[in-house]
Amino acid sequence: MGIDVAARLVEATLGSVATRDAGIDLLNTRAGHAAEVPAGNAIANARSLARMYAATIGAVDGARLVSAETVSRATQPRTDGLSHPSPLHVLPVTHRFAHGYELSRPVSPMLGEGSFGHLGTGGRLAFAHPESGLAVAYSCTDMTGTDTVGPDRRWLPWLAALHETLG
Template identity: 35%
Template sequence: MTVPIDGWVDPRFAAVREAFVGNFTDRGEVGGAVHVVHRGEVVVDLVGGWADEERTRPWTHDTIVDVYSVGKAILAVLALQLVDDGVLALDQPVAEVWPDFAAGGKAGATVEHALTHRAGVPAIREPLTDADLFSWATMTAALAATETWWVPGERLAYHTNTFGHLVGEIVHRATGQMPGERLRAVTGPLGADVWFGVPDAEQHRCADIIWDPGSPLPPLDSFSGLEGDLLMNALSLFNPPGYSSIGLVNTPAWRAAEIGSTSGHASASGIARLYAALLEPHRLLSPTLLARATAPRVTARCPILGDEVTYGVGFQPTTARRPLGPNGRSFGHYGSGGALGFADPDAGIAFGYAMNHLIPRWQSTRNRALIEAVYASLA
């Protein structure tokens, strides 16, 4: 079957088209898109493959897909804008805007702790169901009541799923608006197709995630013999059972959920447009705050990811283990399976990549091939 490829590439960036086609012919891509902006000009806008596993729906420029943790940095932008506006401060206790969050030893957790995965709540202790997952009030109340897993600020552990409810509720408490509403106010003027909570009228545009997670979901009572980091890790992924999207990802309820850490949907062009706007001084954030947020803030071995990781304030700075091109000021965020958004202030690059065939790592041969082709085109 011939793979449909559509879009446009500036002749200088022909290598990106070659890499994109190679993702389908050589690297197992099913459907996806890549979009690159260079110094304010679109130079790559490609879509290809299929939006479903049966290969009956071609991926189009209107297709959106779950981009998982790519959404974390986008959610962080909403909180950082409130810092720029003086509504929040990075050193402000979360409990000042969300009083219930002080329970369980979390009174000292700050907004910066939340944005750097050091708030101490990567997992909720109270057993929850998937019905609970779709109640924002239930999830945030359970998170607020959870006893901290460590003194906030003293450790780093990736808040794989809780980041969405933690930072999302900080935004909600500070503004009275849910994350999806706040995001639309940002993306609307940019024409960026990025959503926390896909409306019913837009869900026909969603590509299906293709993912075999392997073994079935473990029942929560099977965790009773675990303790410490092992229990924390298990609950971070599977409490509620579908918190990581397993068994739910292609359902209308999941697509409508406003869990910015995990269920955000976007097109590659939407991601790139948002990062391009971040490179424009004062368009989304002040240069001073953006520089602080995108510089390395904490480096530590993460018990959730099982690796040494580096975080800025809401963003992943480029590192040797997770490079975002060759320049040291690049920043962005990977998502499960390889989805990616990043910006490189030195090269003037904003990059978005979204796809539906998940593989087990953030980095992949696919996104590496695209990034390498972008920078080869600049040489």
């Protein structure tokens, strides 16, 4: 792929991927659930994640987590046009971020433009779509990996149903 695997940045990146893949088995255990892994093992069920995202775009049980102004910023792309630093620009996945949230992209289409949320390891997905007023979450029972070049095939039926329902 034209990557100098001896370069420090590449070596660190490849090492973290190998560690993450080996660590996925750990995260499927009770000890893995108890571990405190920054940005790596938030554990929740789909209902709780959907309620959290719902509270970002409206009140849930009288509580709203962020203002409408913050939601507006959470849906404005901040990384479009940026690429991985060379030589990592050859990696197939690009991320789209606003202020603190991922935005829709081919691997994580959510409900399209205006959606914001986060894709998690193993096929988890949670997001809000302010225009439709929907907050959605999908969770699965283990940390099985997914494709990196398109949406998780498990999402396709229910995302299609949501799009059809919204018209």
